[in-house]
Every structure is written in C-alpha cells, then in structure tokens.
Amino acid sequence: MTTLVLACVIVAAGLYGVLSRRDLVAVLASVEVMLGGASLLLVAYAAAGAAPAAGQGYALFVLAVGAAEAAVGIALLVSLVRRGRSRTDQIREVRG
Amino acid sequence: MSTTLLWWGLAALTLAGAAVVLLTREMMRMIIGLGAFLLGIAGLYAWFGFGLLAVAELFVYVGGVLVLFLLAITAMGRDSDSRAIARHFDIGAAVICAGLAVALVLALQGLLPASGPVAGVTVEKTADALLGAWLPQFEIAGVVLLAGLAAALAIVQGGDDE
Numbered sequence: 001m002t003t004l005v006l007a008c009v010i011v012a013a014g015l016y017g018v019l020s021r022r023d024l025v026a027v028l029a030s031v032e033v034m035l036g037g038a039s040l041l042l043v044a045y046a047a048a049g050a051a052p053a054a055g056q057g058y059a060l061f062v063l064a065v066g067a068a069e070a071a072v073g074i075a076l077l078v079s080l081v082r083r084g085r086s087r088t089d090q091i092r093e094v095r096g
Numbered sequence: 097m098s099t100t101l102l103w104w105g106l107a108a109l110t111l112a113g114a115a116v117v118l119l120t121r122e123m124m125r126m127i128i129g130l131g132a133f134l135l136g137i138a139g140l141y142a143w144f145g146f147g148l149l150a151v152a153e154l155f156v157y158v159g160g161v162l163v164l165f166l167l168a169i170t171a172m173g174r175d176s177d178s179r180a181i182a183r184h185f186d187i188g189a190a191v192i193c194a195g196l197a198v199a200l201v202l203a204l205q206g207l208l209p210a211s212g213p214v215a216g217v218t219v220e221k222t223a224d225a226l227l228g229a230w231l232p233q234f235e236i237a238g239v240v241l242l243a244g245l246a247a248a249l250a251i252v253q254g255g256d257d258e
Contacts, residue, residue: 003140005201006107010114012197017118019189025169029117029130032161036110036137041204047144052214053221056146057230060222063152064237068244070161074168075248081172 003044010037022087024080028073035066099213103143110136127165134158145214148222 014037017030039062046055085091113136116129134157142150226234 001205002103002107004204006110008197008200008204010110011200012193013114013118015196016186016189016193019192020186021118025123025165026117026126029126029165032130032157033114033117033133036133040137040140043141043144043146043149045207046146047212047214051225052145052217054225054230056149056217056222057225057234059141059146059149060152060226061233061237063149063156064241067156067161068241070164071244071248072251074164075251078168078171079251079254086172 004041007037007041007044010034010040013037022089024077024086024088027088028070028077031073032066032070035062035069039063039066099143103140106136106139106143108136109133110140112136123169127162127169130165131158131162134162143213145217147217148219 011034014030014032014034017033018027021027021030039059042059042062043055046052046059049055080086080091110133113129113131113133117126117133120126120129134153138150138153138158141147141153
C-alpha cells in the first residue's frame with residue numbers, strides 16, 4: 001500500500017511539473033519523474049505477482065522505451081533551442 | 097525493521113529529488129535533483145530484489161540520460177543568468193494532480209496485494225523470460241531503440257539545415 005501511494009504521488013507530482021512548468025528542460029525532467037513513478041508501480045506489481053522474473057523483464061522494456069523517449073525529447077529540445085525557443089508557450093505551430 | 101527503514105529512506109530520497117525537480121529555479125540543481133530521484137528509484141528496485149533492473153536504471157538513466165541532459169544544457173550555450181527556470185504555482189494544475197493521485201490510489205488499492213522484497217529473481221530467469229517466450233517483444237524493443245536513435249539524429253540534423 002505504501003509503495004502504491006508513493007508511486008501515485010510521484011506520477012501526480014510529475015504531471016504537475018508537466019502542466020505548470022514552461023521551460024522545456026523542466027517539462028522533460030517532469031516526464032522522467034512520471035515515468036519513474038509508473039515503473040515503480042509496475043515493479044511493485046511484479047514483486048507481488050507469481051512471476052517476478054517476467055515482471056523484471058517487462059520493466060526492462062519500459063526502461064528501454066523511456067530511454068528512447070528521453071533521447072528523442074532532448075533532440076527536439078536542442079533543435080527548438082537552436083531556433084530560439086526554450087519555453088512551451090513559444091511553440092505554437094507544427095509542420096506536417 | 098532495517099528493511100522498512102531502508103524503504104523509507106529510499107522513498108524520502110526519491111520524493112526529495114522529485115520535489116527539487118519540480119520546485120527549483122536553477123537548472124543545474126534540477127539536474128542534481130533528477131539524479132537523486134533516479135538513484136532513489138534504482139534503490140527501490142534493488143530493495144524489491146530486482147538487482148538487474150536497479151543496475152540497468154543506474155547505467156541507462158543515471159549514467160546515460162542524466163549525462164544527456166547535462167550535454168543538452170551545455171549545447172544550448174546558456175549563460176548562468178538564463179539558466180534560471182521560471183516558476184509559478186498553478187493552483188488548477190495542483191488540484192488536478194492531487195485529484196489524480198487520490199483517484200489512482202483508490203482505483204488500484206484493491207488490485208495490489210501486499211508486496212515486499214522477493215528472492216530468487218536471478219539474471220538467468222530474466223534472460224529465460226526475455227529470450228524465450230518474450231523474444232519477439234525483446235526484438236521489438238531493440239527496433240524501438242534503434243528508431244529512437246535514428247529519430248534523434250534526424251531531428252538534430254534537421255535543425256542544422258534551417
């Protein structure tokens with residue numbers, strides 16, 4: 001139960017950062033916080049389940065996808081900063 | 097008793113790191129807070145008995161993603177004044193997130209049985225799962241990582257063209 005509360009608080013805190021922060025680096029860091037909370041919940045479920053080794057493998061998948069997301073997010077960040085935009089309220093349009 | 101104390105210590109480290117990420121205005125402090133948060137998460141993985149996952153978290157996130165954040169800040173070429181992050185308290189977002197946390201706990205409390213440290217989660221068993229029944233998913237994860245790498249290069253290269 002305590003792990004459940006901890007993970008939910010972490011996810012909600014990360015969401016608060018995504019909603020309230022304006023700087024792109026801070027938003028990306030908040031997304032990482034959310035992902036950490038979700039992974040922690042997954043691990044808690046795996047530990048309570050019948051096949052914890054499979055749960056560990058599943059959490060490794062989440063970790064790999066999260067790393068790819070962070071790499072793409074930071075690439076987008078660097079690309080936007082080169083155009084002089086480092087805040088979410090400076091991004092108003094997409095192409096394609 | 098000592099394992100419970102260890103859990104609370106790791107939880108405190110994790111929450112303190114998350115709080116620094118959310119509240120600080122200085123970018124380097126935010127990165128250090130993110131590092132503390134990731135260390136706490138890795139410690140909690142280890143507390144549950146998932147040693148391989150804890151080591152992977154350390155290597156990939158603390159050793160990789162965190163350094164990527166530092167490189168990105170360096171590549172931005174910001175001076176110390178512009179490294180400060182604007183901060184304001186958003187009461188609407190706070191209410192939404194508090195409601196979400198309560199709703200998540202209420203929705204999931206019946207589904208999560210009491211869990212604690214587990215023994216016998218060896219690397220061999222995880223490898224059997226990944227390279228046995230889960231081999232297609234394992235290969236798909238590799239393709240996703242490769243696509244992510246290619247996308248990151250394409251995005252940054254596109255920025256050079258304009």
